[in-house]
Amino acid sequence: MQPRIPRQSAGEQDARRPDGTDLDHRFTAELASAVSGARRRAVRDGDRQVDTAHLLHSLLESDGEVRAVLGDGPRIARLLGYLVQRSIGYGLRWQSAVEDSGAVPLVTGVAGFSPLAAAAMEEAGARAARRGHVRACGVDLLAALVADPQARAVEILARVAVEPRTVVADVDRHFEPAP
Template sequence: MPVDPRRSAPSAAQREQPQPVGPLASVAARARRRALRAGDPEVDTGHLLHALLESDDSVLGVAAPMPVQATRLMGYLVQRSIGFGRLWRLGEGAADRDSERSAGLAWSAPAAEALDGAVRRASGTVLDLLAELAALPDSRAAEILRGAAIDPAAVVQRCRAQAAAERTAW
């Protein structure tokens, strides 16, 4: 079928929302609400990380196993959610505000990639999403983790180890 030159690739505001199920659907909905409440132009990996940490207590223990890390991480997210992170809007391909209003809230490419990656895994768990978020080195989620003195690569390793332990426990 020939390609219509008048049709271009979808803009950031036209990207479709990933289609998670189960606990991941709840996390995605929370992230979307968080972005809407903040007036952000799109759902980014920071919104996903924040929603993920809110949705499952065990995720915080895997992401930040030391109390000082957990405190820093949650403090950082609280600051971001009350407005100290407004400059974050300029990253991860922030959608154009006018097209955003007309087309609905978009997902940043890294956020959609992380959520899709977790959905495609056989287990599709919250730890899969945490690992996907931490594995994106230039994402806001990874930057947030580093800001709390947490190594994103170590988070990925802990997620994989936890998943393996859960599989062998069956």
């Protein structure tokens, strides 16, 4: 059986983009690990591409700051419950469709990622740069995941009554200097 996610070239296996630039050089080690975890999850779930829901799931499992921004506790448990159900239930309808709302510019050169997931990773890097940081962290990616209302991550967050505007505001507060 052929894998659904395109095989990585030798250059990509060490986290390099096909164009030769290092995708993860703009991510903290924790975020790079979460992105790798999302890739593994997509393969395990039999999905064609890593999408925003894979990225959200991996962030929730591996990043304490993301959980804190979203309100650690019962809300996180419910989110993880929905994400786990994805591979056995409602998420099956996503397997045959590419996650792309058409609202974000197409990001090329990130093989195996949906257009929205690729755009979110690019936006996470841009968010960090606007703060004067070289590397994006998981909270940057969280804010970027909710930028497009058609993202699967937004659909999942909506199931537990989490509004994208609230997430972005909470992320912005997270980065404000302490008084």
